[in-house]
Amino acid sequence: MLQYLVILLDDTAVSYCHYTNPKTEKRLISLSDLKAGILFAMKQNLMIQFVYPDYKIPEEYQKVIEMIDHHKIAPQKLELENADVIVLDGCVQADFIKEGKIFVIRTSKADFFANYNKIVSFIGKTERLNIVLTDMETFSENDFSLYREALEQLKNVVKEVFVQGISPQINLLTDRILLEKMNNCNAGIENITLAPNGKFYICPAFYLENDNDAVGDLATGLNIKNKYLYQLHNAPLCRKCDTWQCKRCVWLNRKTTLEVNTPSHEQCVVAHLERNASRDLLIDLQSLGAWKEKSIVAIDYLDPFDTKENF
DSSP states (O other): OOOEEEEESBTTOOOOSSSOOOOOSOOBOOHHHHHHHHHHHHHHTOEEEEEOOSSOOOHHHHHHHTTSOEEEEEEGGGOOTTOSEEEEESOOOOSOOOTTOEEEEEEOHHHHHHHGGGGGGGTTTSSEEEEEETTGGGOOHHHHHHHHHHHHHHHHHHHHHHHTTOOOOBTTTTHHHHOSSOOOOOBTTTEEEEOTTSBEESSHHHHHHOTTOOOEETTTEEOOTTGGGGSGGGOTTGGGOOOTTOOOOHHHHHHHHSOTTOOOHHHHHHHHHHHHHHHHHHHHHHTTTOOTTOOOOOOSOSOGGGGGGGO
16 A cells, blocks of 8 residues: 655655666756645655755745655755755765754665775764665675674674663664564555656656656556565565565666566675674673563574575
8 A cells, every 4th residue: 555655856866775866967847747746645645755856946846845744855965954864975974963864875885895984973863874785786795794794893883872872773783673574665565756757656766767667647647567566475585584674675676686576686685684683783782681572583594595495
């Protein structure tokens, strides 16, 4: 059941997930399509997420946006004071942290391995920190080892912050502890995207990769072919997996396996390394008297496909 409508305000709207936005030419959504998108969301009882470019949009657009409850996703360089989610490009040393804000750091594996120590300043000082790897599909066995080491170091920082009486939220480590079931992206099921051309897409990545991938428009409504493929219970491996924090990115799935409901080896291993690091963190925190009721069982695999017979 749909819950969110993502509205890209411009072709150059910031990416907040795995995909990269290659567009450099500004193309602002028409004011009429913006109003129609808001009306669509109101009729469907959807929360709207507006995704901003790195330039100030016209005042008449802002007035329309403020007519409805919503969340704003914006790049840090825009310095949008009332942004709910602030997106950063790469691991940076933060001197602009704002309490009560959600920060997203999009980083390549090379940048993350070299500079993850710079994001320590975010942990415990923001409402939430999401770290997104932009080239997960290129991970090698050596990268997996480096990722495991980085998670171990970040885990120790989270523990130190917790000892200070702060409960930080960082997607790579704390989400799996807090969740009770799968909490994936769910593009195409719980959220849909309205692009600046007035058409609907499964998510922004589908639009930016190929604008012919539309699944409807404002005039005719949604028309998602084979919608069942986006649902968790039709993903044979994922539906029995307990790596609940995994984004299970359907765009990345299609890119790497040609199936929206089948993740790649790289996506699975990265998610399970995070799961295991979360388990180690949970054990550490339980030694301090916290989250005694929680449990993450030990596993002997990193890719569920390796034990598919048990699934």
